[in-house]
Amino acid sequence: MKVHPQRSHVKGPASTPPAPARIWGLLASEADRVVLFRRGSSRWTRLYLWDTITDTLTPGSWFQGRLYEWMSDLSPDGEHLLYHAQNESKRQQALAMERYGVRMWDWTALSKPPQVHAIGLWNAPDGWSGGGAFRDSRTIQVNHT
Numbered sequence: 001m002k003v004h005p006q007r008s009h010v011k012g013p014a015s016t017p018p019a020p021a022r023i024w025g026l027l028a029s030e031a032d033r034v035v036l037f038r039r040g041s042s043r044w045t046r047l048y049l050w051d052t053i054t055d056t057l058t059p060g061s062w063f064q065g066r067l068y069e070w071m072s073d074l075s076p077d078g079e080h081l082l083y084h085a086q087n088e089s090k091r092q093q094a095l096a097m098e099r100y101g102v103r104m105w106d107w108t109a110l111s112k113p114p115q116v117h118a119i120g121l122w123n124a125p126d127g128w129s130g131g132g133a134f135r136d137s138r139t140i141q142v143n144h145t
Contacts, residue, residue, distance in 0.1 A: 034074075
């Protein structure tokens, strides 16, 4: 049996289907926890916390912008997430100016997964630095100039 993909409602040449969601995981080295980054659609990312002992997924925050998974790290105990983010939204930049007194295009933040609510925040004004790594469960090294 031949299966045909659904056709777009747009007339004319076949349109490119939207990109599927992409998933990236960070494993805790000393705990049975994984933080999953679900990218898509478009400029949205959602975090999930996966407990590999009970095989349960806890959905977390949606983030409008870009979370750079490869510049992020999960603490060895799985309790904290250090992530690098970029947001092009003028509304969000204005909100950062109101809250922190500086426009923030790129930043590094520390949060408790699966949330992205920052409990630590570092601006990356040059656009090249950002992100970091855990040295142990309570010590981080932030990659900023």
